[in-house]
Amino acid sequence: MNYNFREIEAKWQKYWAEKETFKSTNTSNKPKFYALSMFPYPSGAGLHVGHPLGYIAGDIYARFKRHKGFNVLHPMGYDSFGLPAEQYAIQTGQHPAITTETNINRYREQLDQLGFSFDWSREVRTSDPKYYKWTQWVFIQLFNSWYNKTSDKAEDIRTLISIFEKEGNGTIEASCDEDTPIFSAEDWMGFSEKTKQEILLKYRLTYLADTEVNWCPALGTVLANDEIVNGVSERGGHPVVRKKMTQWSMRITAYAQRLLDGLDTIDWPQPLKDSQTNWIGRSEGASVTFNVIPTEPSHSESHKIEVFTTRPDTIFGVSFMTLAPEHELVAKITTTGQKAEVGTYVEATAKRSERDRMADVKTISGVFTGAYAEHPFTKEPVPIWIGDYVLASYGTGAVMAVPCGDQRDYDFAKHYNIPIPNIFEGVDISEEAFADKANTIIANSDFLNRLSYKDAVSKAIAELEKLGQGEGKVNYRLRDAVFSRQRYWGEPFPVYYVDRMPQMIALEHLPLELPEVEKYLPTETGEPPLGNATDWAWDTEQSAVVSNQLINHTTVFPLELNTMPGWAGSSQYFNRYMDPHNDEAIYSEEAIGYWQDVDLYIGGSEHATGHLLYSRFWQKFLFDRGVAPKDEFARKLINQGMITGTSAFVYKDLDSKNIFSKGLKNGKNVIPIHADVSLVNASDELDIEGFKKWQPEYKDAEFILEDGKYIVGREIEKMSKSKYNVVNPDAICEEYGADSLRLYEMFLGPLEQSKPWNTAGITGVHSFLKKLWKLYTTVSDSEPNADNLKTLHKTIKKVEEDIENFSFNTSVSTFMICVNELTSQKCTSKSILAPLAILVSPYAPHIAEELWECLGHSESIANTPFPKFEEKYLVESTKEYPISFNGKLRFKLELPLDMGKDEIETVVMAHDKTKEQLQGREPKKVIVVPGKIVNIVG
């Protein structure tokens, strides 16, 4: 009987679904194991062979843990809000929900076909109102919380209000907006309700604030940095300006230090931790206040410029200051004489996006404001400049420029002929700045003279503190996360406005569902797409959504029209799987109390500074507020590598109708054109007729062959529809089966490494499965012999180690060796073949189930205990020790395994072969390592 994988796979997929084999319970006396793979965005293109890599690895591990006696949670769902469905809606008018539903069904079909052990009863979809109700709920919790720096955690906003009532905000240590004014308890009690709300907004963990964005007036929307090319929009080429807009933000900066510290407690890949560390960008230094010298009568108001520096030791080297063009003081301190010039410069830089400015590092530009600040120690006037090398978004948007110690300041000073005082002992700064902290000795700096970097820093900070003009400070690169998007297909905010102040919709009225709109584009007046809804506003008396047209009615209030960004829905889904159908709470205490956190999370490294950072932030917040028991959501994380495509190219001659084969293109004026990989065979030979049919514009082209064949060029590229290099898993399953695909994806190389797909090699694992199948065609109750047992236990040991180390590729090799050995041993013993089926089952579950049934079992193999490794079957009476002499002559000697080191040495020296090799000479040294090699040095 042949290995009929199509029949077998369909049979067991049906069996698992009907018997709910992988449904997990929230109570068990088994230990728990939560294995999670990142849920996908269901795109219209469906899955290609690269997508399942991480799912297969996660599934192998989950199935392995099940065999090991764990109660395994292995869920799957869809991150189903997102841009592509919305863009499709804009183009075609088809509702994104319909597109999404279609795509999900397609995904499900493809996933089912691969035989995953997902518990589908727990499926979540971020675009499902039942799910996003709880995304909205988390938002409300964030709104109702503030960050207490003293207790170092998020607390209920009411505790803040009661502090305000008792002592104002002068004593409180909290994460809040920079511009928060100081007030007393009396002040607070005297504030109007609106003022109180405005102040609280500066403390809430999600807040409304004016944020600089890339605004495209023609498109009526905010664009992300990567949607802008050369200062105009990627779509349509419309101008883009930097603009302040009122947006929701998340106060993730409150968690900067804890997000950094938490990295030490989790088993995540080092590169990923590094990129989060980088992203958070902690730097230690000082904040220094410079007083602006009033120069004109109109500048009667006194101004202070606060800067952040990591080099307070160089403060005597300051010869100018630079403000970012967007700095709020620019308009206030510029002298009348410089107004025109400054105005022109600020306008010019506003037209360039921040990314654009950053990309253009070489051009030095700036302008003098005409104003001066007073040096805190020397009291000398320091000219204040504006320069676009200073970024508004980092630090305070202003720097004290020390040209002798910082290359950018140095270049700026050289360019504008600003003096470059040298404050370093024995250093030449005529060519470039000196930034070597380790070899710094300060000079020309009053009380800092002769001090090292470290001593000078602490001395400078101490002196600044005495003056009240500075203090030691830790600065983070991390910015608060803008949470508003002018999109349709996202979670609506559970927010309405009374007197322009945001109010949260009560839990019993959630979810606030997305309204129907006719157009998915922004409104003519520049409001987000939700502004097109005619049937969507909150009526507090009726507690219902009513027509938008009633907005001016006294009891009806406008709703927030922005939607949440893509990462909102994915920031808590891993916990929701624990109790996905709960309508009363985000999840029950019992459920999260049992499952706690994710034990193994598998997904791509591209989420390092997005999803994986935001999720850690939300988790820490939910932990602070007592909603989650752990402050890190995933203890171990694995990044699977990307499977890239192998694109094929034909070479079209620009001057004729000729298309040259790869070997003939050199010296010709050709352009490469993508050819669909399905038209090319394993030897890179093109199906020319197929190509002409596929691209009719080349039907009259002349294909110039080499050796009678057209050979394509190959190149490794990201797998994508537009590169015609997509390999579809459905086709592979049809030809070789899901088990072959699963094994092959693992066999391709180390899980965490990127590697190109090459279908040709799949025959190797497929023929392994056929051999495996054949091994079970003759099964007997005969006793296994020593060789059989050795082979089996060798395999158990290796496979178990491999799975624990995520070296899935080498265990596929181990299986192949095992089957080859058992075949040549003519092993038929059931007591060998039964455990072998279990070993294989995490990798190739369908065939394993079938073999298990052939062996006479009626229950699924999925819950059978993993075979136990026993050392004794590997132990032999003698072991071969290779012996090398002078590193050149070698022979093998069989010695008892338990022989001691000295004993081995004696035996080796007495051995005829040794004597022969030594030819009467005395060895200088005999090195014996039991179980390893014996070296005799002559």
Added chain:
RNA sequence: GCUCGAGUGGUGGAAUUGGUAGACACGUUGGACUUAAAAUCCAAUGGCCAUUGUGGCCGUGCGGGUUCAAGUCCCGCCUCGAGUACCA
């Protein structure tokens, strides 16, 4: 520029704490079976040299070093990849 990672046959990749480098697979070549093909099975396959035969030399990006012994450890380079980028 900075940070991290990686360089091993024609290809993907193996190789515990330093201990017979190239497992396993693809590909290639030869053979068996077949009218033929497919499928299957067997053999060879890092390079060079020698050969009637056992064999010898060189080999893990490059140059040094430590060691009886280095793909693995140390120092100095080169190349490629990923991330990040005027971070004060």
